[in-house]
Amino acid sequence: MKKFSIAVLLLISVFGTDILHAQSKAAWIWYPGDFEIWLGNKMQNRRTERGAFLPPFWRMDSHYVLMDFHKVFNLAAPEEVTLYAEGSYNVKLDSKMLPGRPQKVTIPAGEHRLNIKVYNQNQVPAIFVQGKTVVSDSTWKVTYEDKEWIDATGMVSSQSGTKWLQAGSWNFHDPLMPPSRFKLDVQPQLPVKTTRSGQSMLVDFGKETFGFIQLHGLKGNGKVAIYYGESQEEALATTTCETLDQLDVQQAAAKDSTMPLSKAFRFVNIQYEGDVKIDSVSMLYEYLPVxxxxxxxxxxxxxxxxxxxxxxxxxxxxxxxxxxxxxxxxxxxxxxxxxxxxxxxxxxxxxxxxxxxxxxxxxxxxxxxxxxxxxxxxxxxxxxxxxxxxxxxxxxxxxxxxxxxxxxxxxxxxxxxxxxxxxxxxxxxxxxxxxxxxxxxxxxxxxxxxxxxxxxxxxxxxxxxxxxxxxxxxxxxxxxxxxxxxxxxxxxxxxxxxxxxxxxxxxxxxxxxxxxxxxxxxxxxxxxxxxxxxxxxxxxxxxxxxxxxxxxxxxxxxxxxxxxxxxxxxxxxxxxxxxxxxxxxxxxxxxxxxxxxxxxxxxxxxxxxxxxxxxxxxxxxxxxxYYLGVRPTAPAYKSWIMEPALGGLQWMEGTVPTPDGDIKVYCSTKQIKVQSGTGTGILRFKSKSKPVCAGAEINARGNGVYEITIEKGKAYEVKYGL
Amino acid sequence: MKKFSIAVLLLISVFGTDILHAQSKAAWIWYPGDFEIWLGNKMQNRRTERGAFLPPFWRMDSHYVLMDFHKVFNLAAPEEVTLYAEGSYNVKLDSKMLPGRPQKVTIPAGEHRLNIKVYNQNQVPAIFVQGKTVVSDSTWKVTYEDKEWIDATGMVSSQSGTKWLQAGSWNFHDPLMPPSRFKLDVQPQLPVKTTRSGQSMLVDFGKETFGFIQLHGLKGNGKVAIYYGESQEEALATTTCETLDQLDVQQAAAKDSTMPLSKAFRFVNIQYEGDVKIDSVSMLYEYLPVxxxxxxxxxxxxxxxxxxxxxxxxxxxxxxxxxxxxxxxxxxxxxxxxxxxxxxxxxxxxxxxxxxxxxxxxxxxxxxxxxxxxxxxxxxxxxxxxxxxxxxxxxxxxxxxxxxxxxxxxxxxxxxxxxxxxxxxxxxxxxxxxxxxxxxxxxxxxxxxxxxxxxxxxxxxxxxxxxxxxxxxxxxxxxxxxxxxxxxxxxxxxxxxxxxxxxxxxxxxxxxxxxxxxxxxxxxxxxxxxxxxxxxxxxxxxxxxxxxxxxxxxxxxxxxxxxxxxxxxxxxxxxxxxxxxxxxxxxxxxxxxxxxxxxxxxxxxxxxxxxxxxxxxxxxxxxxxYYLGVRPTAPAYKSWIMEPALGGLQWMEGTVPTPDGDIKVYCSTKQIKVQSGTGTGILRFKSKSKPVCAGAEINARGNGVYEITIEKGKAYEVKYGL
CATH class of the missing domain: 1.50.10.10 (Glycosyltransferase)
Known part of the structure; x- marks a missing residue:
């Protein structure tokens, strides 16, 4: 799992690049960790068990409600920037407060400091700043206590002792889609089989899935119960299945209805009373697009x-x-x-x-x-x-x-x-x-x-x-x-x-x-x-x-x-x-x-x-x-090793992703092919016969072990024998 | 300010009653300190300076978002109780979760434990429980981490190490007025003088006051600016007064308009443009009813x-x-x-x-x-x-x-x-x-x-x-x-x-x-x-x-x-x-x-x-x-002292409130009258002549100093000479 020694890791850490700093376009930013905590509260307090709310039993924290964001810019030309904030906010340019809640501000040429201070009790204070070169990103500094007191003459304290962190951000690049509106993606999906019997339907989505059940053409008056099952047995066990939805339908005209909470299931067992009718059932599959x-x-x-x-x-x-x-x-x-x-x-x-x-x-x-x-x-x-x-x-x-x-x-x-x-x-x-x-x-x-x-x-x-x-x-x-x-x-x-x-x-x-x-x-x-x-x-x-x-x-x-x-x-x-x-x-x-x-x-x-x-x-x-055998030996795969092990397979092929690019490998008992998009790798393998690799030096390490250095962007084909 | 020694204070602290425990009727309850912090955020982030939002420069904390409330009751007869909560909640009776979100629960006779767990990110999790004898009050226990994990068989951990505090509460006794809806009281008040001049009005409320300005019969199209002044000079100084409101009016029919934020002022200077008309100006005085x-x-x-x-x-x-x-x-x-x-x-x-x-x-x-x-x-x-x-x-x-x-x-x-x-x-x-x-x-x-x-x-x-x-x-x-x-x-x-x-x-x-x-x-x-x-x-x-x-x-x-x-x-x-x-x-x-x-x-x-x-x-x-001369010598005025000092006045009279009842005193150069509704007091005074007090023992302490013990509920009249 982690074979490199601490010493090696430290030695190489000077090469570590800061992957959070690759951003260049405007993003919503916040105090690092705060959106994560806020979203964690939201997600973890969504559990229900047979309709009862079932929250965690440990302490849940909250975001800081009052946040100061700033960055110093050095502009060749004046620039008008547009400001968005989640919460009440004010804007200071070079420590001077601008009147009201400006939606645009023009920063003059030269070195200037832009501060935006935001209060939001309910959601995470966040900003989005969009100019030609002035944009909000994780290079901004943030603090939850700026300690900017003034004396009786109005002078600001010179030494505030404030700790500034770099802003947190993720993939929010649309000013109109702030962090508080975050939602997972959804995609309509149909069941593979629907079995009706009297006033009930057993719907099979063919495999384990997750999402919002949709009832199409729902009408009439009466109760509808949806029993969810990861197994058919669970969906049919109306008194002991783990999750369910209960609706009270009163509608003359047919309407589609989507359940408010997404759930896990393969099967859903829908039972309805009175003159309720349901045309069909489908789902909105809910997922993180990775x-x-x-x-x-x-x-x-x-x-x-x-x-x-x-x-x-x-x-x-x-x-x-x-x-x-x-x-x-x-x-x-x-x-x-x-x-x-x-x-x-x-x-x-x-x-x-x-x-x-x-x-x-x-x-x-x-x-x-x-x-x-x-x-x-x-x-x-x-x-x-x-x-x-x-x-x-x-x-x-x-x-x-x-x-x-x-x-x-x-x-x-x-x-x-x-x-x-x-x-x-x-x-x-x-x-x-x-x-x-x-x-x-x-x-x-x-x-x-x-x-x-x-x-x-x-x-x-x-x-x-x-x-x-x-x-x-x-x-x-x-x-x-x-x-x-x-x-x-x-x-x-x-x-x-x-x-x-x-x-x-x-x-x-x-x-x-x-x-x-x-x-x-x-x-x-x-x-x-x-x-x-x-x-x-x-x-x-x-x-x-x-x-x-x-x-x-x-x-x-x-x-x-x-x-x-x-x-x-x-x-x-x-x-x-x-x-x-x-x-x-x-x-x-x-x-x-x-x-x-x-x-x-x-x-x-x-x-x-x-x-x-x-x-x-x-x-x-x-x-x-352990089979493709790829692992980093320095942070971010600046160096890495590949020790393929077939473990009895005839051949295998695969891709190992890294921050920089992929490492691709094919390995059979006679051939190893490698192509790497990152760092400097070592391919280490055993061979009974003397291996051959065009364009690469092969180093024998004894006991039939050989090594080849894998350079970024190059392809290697090794003939060997297990 | 505090003359009693620590030793005395400690000695007497055993008599200290817990004033928070005097409640008997149902109240909204929460984690102690959490409503206070939440309300503090709300109030302290309401400051504006000439229209710009001006929040504090120190860290603001938040309430715990997930809270468990419980109390053990011992009932002579079964009792139906009604439940209210601010937030998502579940209810457990004797550690067994009730289905859904029950609005009523019947507690059987005998000893039973009622738990209510509430999640609320935006406001303080709070509950209100109303039965015949079962009510929510500060005798309930609360925790932000109940640590009630279960093992693979479903057994709850026996030793959770959880710290329970007594619930916080205040004066929220109406189930339909939960803590998040707290507002100060208001009362309409009229100005003492309104001076019109062209398109402006200078309104004088006669004294320093606080509240929401109301514009009556406002109509027309144009801008209205309200400049607030604690002095007339400030209200007239439209470019330097500390607070203001700016409105954009577009209404054909006359309407009353109340400003959204309450402010401090004696004078308001209202300037309007276009064909704007305002019939009159008044205010809603905003106050805490103490x-x-x-x-x-x-x-x-x-x-x-x-x-x-x-x-x-x-x-x-x-x-x-x-x-x-x-x-x-x-x-x-x-x-x-x-x-x-x-x-x-x-x-x-x-x-x-x-x-x-x-x-x-x-x-x-x-x-x-x-x-x-x-x-x-x-x-x-x-x-x-x-x-x-x-x-x-x-x-x-x-x-x-x-x-x-x-x-x-x-x-x-x-x-x-x-x-x-x-x-x-x-x-x-x-x-x-x-x-x-x-x-x-x-x-x-x-x-x-x-x-x-x-x-x-x-x-x-x-x-x-x-x-x-x-x-x-x-x-x-x-x-x-x-x-x-x-x-x-x-x-x-x-x-x-x-x-x-x-x-x-x-x-x-x-x-x-x-x-x-x-x-x-x-x-x-x-x-x-x-x-x-x-x-x-x-x-x-x-x-x-x-x-x-x-x-x-x-x-x-x-x-x-x-x-x-x-x-x-x-x-x-x-x-x-x-x-x-x-x-x-x-x-x-x-x-x-x-x-x-x-x-x-x-x-x-x-x-x-x-x-x-x-x-x-x-x-x-x-x-x-220091003039009426009354101060406690033990917590909550269980004992107290009164040393009246006229400081050159001919006479003075007054009331000093205590947790238990008032202490009333009248003092002239010849007479001291005392009536007390609390604890045991000592009246200590100097007199040139020998003092007289019917029904009370007077103790001479030397140097012309005398003392009388004042008992709760009795009145004393002392004749003496300064």
């Missing part, structure tokens, strides 16, 4: 189908933010989102959806609980930042949000026990995984491991923002905790980290979690790795994982140790198992031992389980990173 | 007029919150509000307006600047809490907001220099007073003095909430700082605290500020007091104070030393001076040496000065506390 830049295709049709269904699953769950699942919570869960981030780097590479999700998860200070109240989910947030920087190179994000990282890690540090370890205190949910009988007592090794990795991330970010004291402190804390991890949990007899310590004593209980993470965290020496592989990962007597969530990491650990052949079989077995049961998207939980309707139940409810859960889509990540 | 419970009347008509104009001034500035002045900022300034609190205890005794103002000032964590960005204003906030508790006995307020006190004092402690003193860092406004050439450099003694008092307040509150470690820490910090105050600033030669230290060296500069505060803080020994009195307070060569703001404390210090005769003359001179200039309310600044229009100018603007400023109303406080 393209699949990544691709994967191979000689195994089942694997192709797994990749396609995984991509569809991730797309359905990639909405205002990366959500957990489309039917039920539709909340932003940090552990779930973390996996979506990783998958998305191999599918959409849509950095704004990652940063939007990170910001909405974090909220604002003060920290009063773990993210989503879950201890592990706080740590996944840090891990997500680590990867976000590596994949996107967005240093501005680190600069702007380092204070929020500091306060969150401080919250964790304050909760350590006398041994410096974290236990679940009242209010802390120790989650780990949905697994029967999993102990959360005492000092769980998995939590300390993630905590250690979070401290390493803090050290990395502290270096980036030149917080030298912080960097030293975090490095020391991380090193100390890493030492304790092995001193406290490593059981040489079991060749594994044990699950926990209780009252200072290690238990004898071994679980997969900390062991598999310690592999791709590179915390183990080679002997320990082999021990863990044999005694834990490939040991069926250690409790099996039944969520795609933790299968993700289990299979990643095995891939990181070169077990692509084994993992491919597991993948076909597990994800293929869901496909055989008719899955059109991947599930929250899949236990091959369950039968029939057992697959739909969870949380004590017969249809509680989500059949379209983001964490089900991990094959995208595994196939991109 | 009664003058306190009163003062005496043998000197000028003093009576001063008291009346001061009461009117304070009432005009007592609105959604205590504001600074009605014309210009209309913001909540902590230093200004602090004085309004003290005055209000002798006029309205409206505790909610005090607590509302304290909460809006404080906002939320994290603390990123001093209150209003001003160092001294942070400290006045602590002082305000000290007095609020003493006058009202509202211990719940301390309990609920102690964490916000802690984080604010922590912000101050973090800003100390290596000597443990506070200097103005970038972003800190060291205000003290509007005074020409006043130095703010280095360690200003006045700021350390207020800081010390704030630490003492923290110690007091820590004791109240039983934070023993905190109490010990704050006491130690306060004692240390108090020692330094005298070690660093006391100049024996000058018999005064000097103004500041710069680079660790005391200056030779003496100002009145720290010296006068140290008197009523009781920080000086008797010799020092006399020294300060002679060498500073009564020494004309020490820079004179020209704001009623600091006159307040200067005269309080003199009153505290028994100089009521001197102070009465000063009061007549200073406030009487404004009256002689035609003041109908008291001003932001009054310098008797200024002439004509100089009285209107400030901040470099010809009409920048406010002619109706809350801090101008201090005679209310001085006359109530």
């Amino acid at each position: 393209a699949n830049r990544g691709s994967f295709h191979c000689s195994d049709e089942q694997v192709n189908q797994i990749w396609n269904v995984a991509a569809y699953t991730l797309h359905l769950n990639t909405r205002e933010f990366f959500i957990d699942g489309i039917k039920r919570d539709r909340w932003i869960w940090s552990g779930d989102a973390y996996q979506s981030f990783l998958m998305s780097y191999y599918l959409f590479f849509d950095a704004p959806t990652v940063s939007r999700t990170l910001l909405a998860l974090r909220g604002k200070d003060p920290v009063s609980s773990h993210i989503n109240t879950i201890m592990d989910y706080t740590f996944y947030w840090f891990l997500g930042i680590y990867d976000y920087y590596l994949y996107t190179g967005d240093e501005t994000f680190i600069q702007q949000f380092y204070p929020r990282m500091q306060s969150l890690i401080e919250f964790c540090l304050q909760r350590r026990n006398k041994d410096g370890m974290l236990e679940g205190l009242p209010g802390d949910w120790v989650f780990i995984d949905w697994a029967d009988g999993l102990s959360k007592q005492g000092e769980v090794s998995f939590e300390q491991l993630l905590f250690c990795r979070s401290l390493e991330t803090m050290a990395l970010c502290a270096d980036l923002v030149k917080d030298n004291a912080g960097a030293a402190q975090y490095k020391q804390l991380a090193a100390g905790l890493r030492t304790k991890l092995f001193a406290y949990y490593w059981n040489a007899g079991k060749q594994a980290l044990v699950h926990s310590r209780i009252n200072g004593n290690p238990t004898n209980y071994v679980t997969r979690y900390s062991n598999m993470f310690s592999i791709f965290f590179d915390y183990l020496n080679e002997a320990q790795k082999q021990g863990v592989k044999q005694h834990v990962l490939l040991n069926d007597s250690v409790q099996q994982i039944t969520t795609p969530y933790m299968r993700f990491y289990e299979l990643e650990a095995l891939c990181a140790m070169g077990e692509q052949n084994y993992v491919l079989k597991e993948m076909k077995d597990y994800w293929g198992g869901m496909l055989k049961l008719g899955a059109t998207s991947f599930w929250e939980k899949y236990d091959p031992k369950e039968k029939g309707a057992e697959h739909y139940a969870m949380y004590g409810r017969p249809f509680g389980r989500s059949l379209c859960h983001a964490w089900g889509a991990s094959p995208i990540y595994l196939l991109g990173k | 009664a003058n419970r306190g009163s003062f009347h005496c043998s000197d008509e000028q003093v009576n007029q001063i008291w009346n104009v001061a009461a009117y001034t304070l009432h005009l500035n007592t609105r959604e919150f205590f504001i600074d002045g009605i014309k210009r900022d209309r913001w909540i300034w902590s230093g200004d509000a602090y004085q309004s609190f003290l005055m209000s205890y002798y006029l309205f005794f409206d505790a909610p307006t005090v607590s509302r103002t304290l909460l809006a000032l404080r906002g939320k964590d994290p603390v990123s600047s001093h209150i209003n960005t001003i160092m001294d204003y942070t400290f006045y906030w602590f002082l305000g809490i000290y007095d609020y508790y003493l006058y009202t006995g509202d211990e719940t307020f301390i309990q609920q907001f102690y964490p916000r006190m802690q984080s604010l004092i922590e912000f101050c402690l973090q800003r100390r220099n290596k000597d443990g003193m506070l200097e103005g860092l970038p972003g800190d406004w060291v205000f003290i007073d509007w005074a020409d050439g006043l130095s703010k450099q280095g360690e200003v003694s006045f700021e350390q003095l207020l800081f010390c008092r704030s630490l003492e307040t923290m110690a007091l509150c820590a004791d109240l909430v039983k934070d023993n470690a905190g109490a010990a820490q704050y006491k130690q910090l306060a004692a240390g700082l108090r020692t330094k105050l005298f070690a660093y600033y006391w100049n024996a030669g000058k018999q005064a605290l000097v103004h500041s230290r710069i680079n660790g060296n005391p200056t030779n500069y003496v100002t009145r500020y720290s010296n006068m505060f140290s008197i009523f803080f009781d920080y000086l020994n008797e010799a020092q007091k006399q020294g300060v009195k002679q060498h500073v307070l009564l020494n004309d060569s020490v820079q004179q104070i020209t704001t009623p703001y600091m006159r307040f404390y200067e005269l309080e210090a003199l009153c505290a030393m028994g100089e009521q005769n001197y102070v009465l003359k000063e009061m007549k001179d200073y406030w009487g001076g404004m009256l002689k200039l035609g003041a109908t309310s008291f001003w932001e600044k009054y310098d008797p040496k200024e002439k004509g229009a100089e009285h209107y100018a400030m901040y470099g603007r010809p009409f920048g000065r406010s002619l109706c400023h809350a801090w101008g109303a201090s005679p209310i406080y001085l006359l109530g506390k």
Whole structure:
């Protein structure tokens, strides 16, 4: 998952470009993070369960209601600019307030400072400025307290101590479509089958989908109920299906009616009373318009189908933010989102959806609980930042949000026990995984491991923002905790980290979690790795994982140790198992031992389980990173490596997106073709025969390993033999 | 100002009743402090200056958008209750969610828990619950994070670690008038004089006032401009008056038109163009309906007029919150509000307006600047809490907001220099007073003095909430700082605290500020007091104070030393001076040496000065506390003292309001009459002759001082001789 060392990352970070600064056209801008928090509130408070409002159980923050935006311009010629704002606003040119609420302002030639101050309680204060060269974009500065007091003579204070950040923005380039009007796109879609029976209709859209149900030609007087089902069984279970709509129709003339809330379903069961008539049913499919830049295709049709269904699953769950699942919570869960981030780097590479999700998860200070109240989910947030920087190179994000990282890690540090370890205190949910009988007592090794990795991330970010004291402190804390991890949990007899310590004593209980993470965290020496592989990962007597969530990491650990052949079989077995049961998207939980309707139940409810859960889509990540074998070794793919591994396939081909351009690869047992649009890559491969590549130098690294340097814009064709 | 010792206060605090708990009828409730912050945003972002929007320059916080309310009821019989909520909501009875959004719920007999969870981004989540005995009031518990997660079987977490506070409420007892619809009251009023001249009208309302201008019978086509003036000069100065309205009229039929924003004025100058016609002009006077419970009347008509104009001034500035002045900022300034609190205890005794103002000032964590960005204003906030508790006995307020006190004092402690003193860092406004050439450099003694008092307040509150470690820490910090105050600033030669230290060296500069505060803080020994009195307070060569703001404390210090005769003359001179200039309310600044229009100018603007400023109303406080001589000696007037001082008057009479009932007093040189509706009072007075009081024991205290214990509900008539 992250094999590069911190040292390498830091060395190369000076090349990191600021991807947020590529903008040149006018955009709506706001205080960074504020639109994300506001939109997160809107989305996460839209959940209903059988008609009842079901909001999150953690604190939701808000935007700053009063915002000052400014930029200094140096103009060759005077320029008239048009101003738009969401909220009450005033305009200052060179600190002098203009009368009223000007809609246009002329900036003279020379150096001038334009300030716009906006108040908006209900929505995020935002501005849009459009001139010939003067435009609003993320190079503007913003603050929520300008501290511009005046003395009795009217003089403005000279030293305000105000902190200015760079403005946040996204893709709002239309002055008449401000951020508060944001909506996902929609597209009409028809069902594949409608079955009528008396006063009911069962409508099948052919696959898992999401959107607004539309009733066409609705008329008459009476009640209409719409029962949604991810399965036919759920749609028909009118008393236990998870979501529904209820209408009271009183209309003589036929009208089309669109449901107000979008929902997840494959089937809808519509039941109506009185003389109600409905001509037909369709839907408005609702989605975030992000393209699949990544691709994967191979000689195994089942694997192709797994990749396609995984991509569809991730797309359905990639909405205002990366959500957990489309039917039920539709909340932003940090552990779930973390996996979506990783998958998305191999599918959409849509950095704004990652940063939007990170910001909405974090909220604002003060920290009063773990993210989503879950201890592990706080740590996944840090891990997500680590990867976000590596994949996107967005240093501005680190600069702007380092204070929020500091306060969150401080919250964790304050909760350590006398041994410096974290236990679940009242209010802390120790989650780990949905697994029967999993102990959360005492000092769980998995939590300390993630905590250690979070401290390493803090050290990395502290270096980036030149917080030298912080960097030293975090490095020391991380090193100390890493030492304790092995001193406290490593059981040489079991060749594994044990699950926990209780009252200072290690238990004898071994679980997969900390062991598999310690592999791709590179915390183990080679002997320990082999021990863990044999005694834990490939040991069926250690409790099996039944969520795609933790299968993700289990299979990643095995891939990181070169077990692509084994993992491919597991993948076909597990994800293929869901496909055989008719899955059109991947599930929250899949236990091959369950039968029939057992697959739909969870949380004590017969249809509680989500059949379209983001964490089900991990094959995208595994196939991109460990089969196509492409990953960055410096931020934003300024350098990268490709180690293709067929894992038993005859051939495979695919595309890995990067901030700069795509990396394309074809690989069979005899040939590797590579074309890259970014950075400097290393193609590393094994060959029994001496490889041949026209126009490229091939370096032998011993043991049959060869390397070729891949330059941007060039195509390579390697003949070799496996 | 506060003569009782901390020890006494603590001893008696066990009698403190919780005045917020007196409610029995249903009220709208919310998270405490949230409505106050929301309303504060609304009010403080309503300022315009010549049509331009002029918001504050400090951070404005917001309400929590997602709120859980609950209460456990034990019912003798089942009860149907009606539910109202501002926002999306759900209802749980005994942790089981009810379907949909129920408007009524029946609670069975026995013990049951009712939870209502509300989401509202735009307004404060609030509920109103009305049953026979089940009602929403401040005994309900609220939290912004209930942390009610469930495990895979649907079980709710047993130990959530959630902090519940008691709900906030005010006077919203109508289910159809929720908090978001709050408005001040209005009342139509007519001008005393309207002068027409061509296409203009000059309208005089006879005195300073506040409200919405109404144009009657407005018709025609053309522009109308309304120029507001606290003085006639300002209304006529169309290019420099501070506030105005501009209308574009296009109406054939005559209509009445009310301006959208209320403003301060005595005069309005209306100018119109084209064929515009206006029949007449009136206003809707806008006010907070609080009664003058306190009163003062005496043998000197000028003093009576001063008291009346001061009461009117304070009432005009007592609105959604205590504001600074009605014309210009209309913001909540902590230093200004602090004085309004003290005055209000002798006029309205409206505790909610005090607590509302304290909460809006404080906002939320994290603390990123001093209150209003001003160092001294942070400290006045602590002082305000000290007095609020003493006058009202509202211990719940301390309990609920102690964490916000802690984080604010922590912000101050973090800003100390290596000597443990506070200097103005970038972003800190060291205000003290509007005074020409006043130095703010280095360690200003006045700021350390207020800081010390704030630490003492923290110690007091820590004791109240039983934070023993905190109490010990704050006491130690306060004692240390108090020692330094005298070690660093006391100049024996000058018999005064000097103004500041710069680079660790005391200056030779003496100002009145720290010296006068140290008197009523009781920080000086008797010799020092006399020294300060002679060498500073009564020494004309020490820079004179020209704001009623600091006159307040200067005269309080003199009153505290028994100089009521001197102070009465000063009061007549200073406030009487404004009256002689035609003041109908008291001003932001009054310098008797200024002439004509100089009285209107400030901040470099010809009409920048406010002619109706809350801090101008201090005679209310001085006359109530130091002439009628009534003040609490235990929280909520459970015990109190009355030391009448005529200060040269022939007689005076008045009422001092308390939470429980009024204290009425009449005092002449021969007779004192007292009637009390609260607590246990001590009447202390001097008499040359042996006093007589039927039915009361008179205790001689020596030196001609006598005391009588005043019991609640009884009347006393004392004959004595001055």
